[in-house]
Amino acid sequence: MPTDCVRCGSRNPEVARYCRRCGLALPVAGQDATPGHAPHPYSLAPPAGFQPVEGARGLHYAWTGPGGAAPMLGTEGFELRVFNGGYSLAAVALRVTGRNAAGAVALSVEREIAELPRGSTARMGIASWEVGEPVRALSLALVSAAYGDAEE
Ligand SMILES: [Zn+2]
Incomplete structure (x- = not known):
């Protein structure tokens, strides 16, 4: 076939x-x-400190508190960065889950990145009003994605 x-x-x-x-x-x-699941034959290494996005190949993320500080200790908003070391993607839907000190879900929001070319880093903010209670641990999971423009 x-x-x-x-x-x-x-x-x-x-x-x-x-x-x-x-x-x-x-x-x-x-x-x-599936877009976001197929491993690129030459995946780019993520920047230091980035962690893998669940259910995705080539996607890594990092999070920082206001002003680039260490991840927050309270309910202030924070910034997420998502690095794509694999195939260029578009319409990347991600589920952001934060857990409190007891391990219960304190934050669960979805974010979409319109264009995420290979080698690029997307930034997105999570506003303080979206965070219910202090988030101690964060995870990102791929919900869906499409292939972006073929890389040059
Ligand atoms: Zn093709």
């Missing part, structure tokens, strides 16, 4: 490992080609 590329739609021979038109890694048996 020839393989249709999920990003550009090109038909590729069954034995192809990468799309001959756009270079996307084609699905191997048991491997997910």
Whole structure:
């Protein structure tokens, strides 16, 4: 069976490992080609201190308190940075979950990044009014994404 590329739609021979038109890694048996899940053959290393986004390949995040300080100790707003070291993505929907000292969910919001090219870092703010109680631990999970423009 020839393989249709999920990003550009090109038909590729069954034995192809990468799309001959756009270079996307084609699905191997048991491997997910969903945008944000397909591993880039040359993933870029994330900046120091960035952690992996759950359910995503090549996406990493970091969070800081106001003014770039260490993550907050109270309910003040904070900033999230998301680095994409894999395929260029668009319409990246992320679920941001914060937990309080007891491990209960203190924050659960969704954010969407319109364009997240390979090698770029997106910044987004979480406002203080969105944070219910002091957040001690934060996690980011990929909800959905689409492939962005083919990298140059
Ligand atoms: Zn393609």
